Amino acid sequence: MKLQARNNIYNITYSAIILVVIGFFLQITLIKIYYKQIDDGIKTERVIIEEEIEYLDTVPDYTQVFGHQIEVSLLQKPVPYRNHFANVKQYVERSQANELFRQHYFSKNRKNGMGYTICIMKPLSELHKFKRVVMLSISFAFLLLLIAFLGSGYFVNRQLWRPFYKTLDGLTRFNLDAPSTLNFTDTEISEFKQLNQIISSFSQKLKGDYIRMKEFTENLSHEINTMLAIIMSKVELLLQKEDMTEDQIEHFTTIYHVTNNLIHLNNGLLLLAKIDNQFYNNQEPIELSQLVTNHLRTFDDFIRQKNLEVKTELAPVSLLMNRSLAEILISNMMNNAIKHNVPNGYLHINLLQSSICVENSCNDKENEPAGNGDLAFYENKPYASLGLGFEIMKRICRIYDFSLNYTVQQGVYRFEIGFPPKDL
Amino acid sequence: MRILIVEDEKKLAQSILDYLKKEESLECDMAFTYQEAFRRILDFEYDCIILDITLPDGNGLHILSQLKEDKQNTGVLIVSARNSLENKIEGLDLGADDYITKPFHLTELNARLKSILRRRNFNGNTVIHFDSITIRVNEHLVYVNDQLLNLTPKEYSLLMYFVSNKERVVSKESLIDHFWDSDYDQSASNDLIYAHVKNLRHKIMEKGGKDYIRTVYGIGYKLSDQ
Numbered sequence: 001m002k003l004q005a006r007n008n009i010y011n012i013t014y015s016a017i018i019l020v021v022i023g024f025f026l027q028i029t030l031i032k033i034y035y036k037q038i039d040d041g042i043k044t045e046r047v048i049i050e051e052e053i054e055y056l057d058t059v060p061d062y063t064q065v066f067g068h069q070i071e072v073s074l075l076q077k078p079v080p081y082r083n084h085f086a087n088v089k090q091y092v093e094r095s096q097a098n099e100l101f102r103q104h105y106f107s108k109n110r111k112n113g114m115g116y117t118i119c120i121m122k123p124l125s126e127l128h129k130f131k132r133v134v135m136l137s138i139s140f141a142f143l144l145l146l147i148a149f150l151g152s153g154y155f156v157n158r159q160l161w162r163p164f165y166k167t168l169d170g171l172t173r174f175n176l177d178a179p180s181t182l183n184f185t186d187t188e189i190s191e192f193k194q195l196n197q198i199i200s201s202f203s204q205k206l207k208g209d210y211i212r213m214k215e216f217t218e219n220l221s222h223e224i225n226t227m228l229a230i231i232m233s234k235v236e237l238l239l240q241k242e243d244m245t246e247d248q249i250e251h252f253t254t255i256y257h258v259t260n261n262l263i264h265l266n267n268g269l270l271l272l273a274k275i276d277n278q279f280y281n282n283q284e285p286i287e288l289s290q291l292v293t294n295h296l297r298t299f300d301d302f303i304r305q306k307n308l309e310v311k312t313e314l315a316p317v318s319l320l321m322n323r324s325l326a327e328i329l330i331s332n333m334m335n336n337a338i339k340h341n342v343p344n345g346y347l348h349i350n351l352l353q354s355s356i357c358v359e360n361s362c363n364d365k366e367n368e369p370a371g372n373g374d375l376a377f378y379e380n381k382p383y384a385s386l387g388l389g390f391e392i393m394k395r396i397c398r399i400y401d402f403s404l405n406y407t408v409q410q411g412v413y414r415f416e417i418g419f420p421p422k423d424l
Numbered sequence: 425m426r427i428l429i430v431e432d433e434k435k436l437a438q439s440i441l442d443y444l445k446k447e448e449s450l451e452c453d454m455a456f457t458y459q460e461a462f463r464r465i466l467d468f469e470y471d472c473i474i475l476d477i478t479l480p481d482g483n484g485l486h487i488l489s490q491l492k493e494d495k496q497n498t499g500v501l502i503v504s505a506r507n508s509l510e511n512k513i514e515g516l517d518l519g520a521d522d523y524i525t526k527p528f529h530l531t532e533l534n535a536r537l538k539s540i541l542r543r544r545n546f547n548g549n550t551v552i553h554f555d556s557i558t559i560r561v562n563e564h565l566v567y568v569n570d571q572l573l574n575l576t577p578k579e580y581s582l583l584m585y586f587v588s589n590k591e592r593v594v595s596k597e598s599l600i601d602h603f604w605d606s607d608y609d610q611s612a613s614n615d616l617i618y619a620h621v622k623n624l625r626h627k628i629m630e631k632g633g634k635d636y637i638r639t640v641y642g643i644g645y646k647l648s649d650q
Binding site for chain 2: 221222225226228229230231232233234236237239240249250253256257260263298299301302305306335338339
């Protein structure tokens with residue numbers, strides 16, 4: 001989730017809570033004021049009625065005067081004093097429904113000892129309308145505030161976080177292989193300043209380590225290969241000697257074989273290290289069909305040895321790759337398909353714009369699926385490869401975003417590498 | 425013929441020298457540094473230089489450029505610990521005759537050296553004699569007792585490898601690396617080498633040649649007329 005989006009969610013949530021609380025109190029207060037106004041009107045009516053009863057001793061039809069129901073009763077006996085307001089529901093014939101009224105019940109004794117009661121019923125039909133208006137205005141205010149919040153939040157954020165996004169952009173474009181270093185624009189915000197400083201020193205250290213690592217790998221390879229070359233040459237010279245005992249020959253033969261294996265192993269590890277160190281950066285368009293044809297020729301001996309039926313469908317596919325890596329990838333793929341094939345089996349190579357698929361017959365028993373897949377297929381290789389071939393292929397595929405799939409099923413082994421769609 | 429071995433690793437240089445000095449036709453000098461190598465090529469025109477390009481005091485490729493500048497007719501076999509295509513291309517572009525990566529088999533180095541010397545000194549118009557075998561290198565033709573042998577390219581290449589390393593033990597590994605130069609199916613490669621050698625032996629003996637290719641138990645083969 002983006003920083004901006006996350007910020008908006010927090011903003012909306014908090015302002016919504018605050019506005020709902022404010023709206024709630026606002027509504028209560030406004031309704032109270034509304035009741036007070038109604039009650040004040042009723043009280044004024046009551047005072048007029050009281051005065052008329054005290055001084056004129058008449059009880060006119062107030063319902064007609066004030067336009068709502070007023071019941072006044074003059075009693076011949078004293079009554080207890082009452083003065084209260086209440087909301088009541090009453091059936092109204094005109095609308096044939098119960099409607100809400102504000103009722104004021106008032107009783108008092110006159111100077112002559114006689115009592116009277118006044119009951120004023122003022123309809124509250126306006127209350128609903130009032131409540132709705134209040135709700136609407138609060139909602140409207142809420143909406144306006146929200147827009148204001150988000151708008152200001154957006155601009156403030158953009159301004160405030162600008163140095164951060166610039167740093168992020170710089171980091172995205174940071175390339176260990178490029179000679180340039182990370183440069184950040186100046187900012188006045190001390191946190192960002194600190195961040196940039198830390199990243200700068202971090203990237204410089206990383207770059208230094210990376211270059212040293214590359215040099216180290218290169219030097220190590222040189223050293224190991226030189227030493228292996230010495231061992232190899234000395235053993236080879238010894239093997240040329242005529243006067244060795246059988247025992248000696250056997251010992252030297254073993255040393256020779258092991259050294260030879262060590263050389264292959266070292267070359268494999270070296271290749272892995274070089275791929276990891278982005279040694280193979282140069283790219284050029286590679287004609288894959290050409291590469292496959294060339295390798296079929298190289299493997300010709302092995303194909304004929306097992307008497308394999310080879311079928312190819314090669315579309316003209318050109319990929320931007322490093323030549324060495326492309327060669328290694330295709331060679332490993334075909335080597336596997338031939339190595340794990342059965343006598344008189346087949347080898348089908350299908351090269352499309354989107355993928356290359358190698359399918360071959362294989363010995364099921366040899367390739368029984370083992371738990372975690374991956375290297376299982378490659379582990380029963382002879383000593384020299386040690387499953388490095390597959391690891392190398394995986395790394396190469398990772399560099400170019402190729403997908404890599406294989407299945408072993410009922411004597412059919414299928415290895416497929418998918419190419420990413422080309423950018424137009 | 426005179427060869428210069430430029431190699432900073434003295435022990436390896438000594439091995440190469442030990443291997444080559446058994447060849448009667450070759451005289452070898454050694455140089456362990458760039459400076460020394462440079463002095464030697466100015467002093468003497470060698471037939472071939474075995475040149476390690478990673479020297480402690482300079483880039484071996486400069487020596488190559490110097491040779492070309494002097495227009496010396498010297499063959500150059502580059503030796504490098506860096507197994508990279510870029511290095512190879514750069515070396516061959518500068519006029520090297522061949523390129524070999526460390527570690528290598530001495531038999532392979534020897535075979536390549538011989539091939540360079542043949543090309544340089546006789547423009548490839550060499551005829552090699554080995555007992556009853558005659559090889560016309562330029563035409564890739566092989567005769568046994570003056571009868572033409574019908575060899576496949578692999579068998580021809582195998583015979584050349586043996587002849588270059590005659591009277592020496594040639595290991596199966598070096599033959600595998602010679603033909604396929606990487607770690608393909610090891611047991612299949614062994615079988616293939618065995619089959620090719622068997623066919624070659626058979627073809628030579630068919631034309632009345634001796635069984636020159638002896639099996640050296642556990643190691644490989646040896647071409648010998650004794």
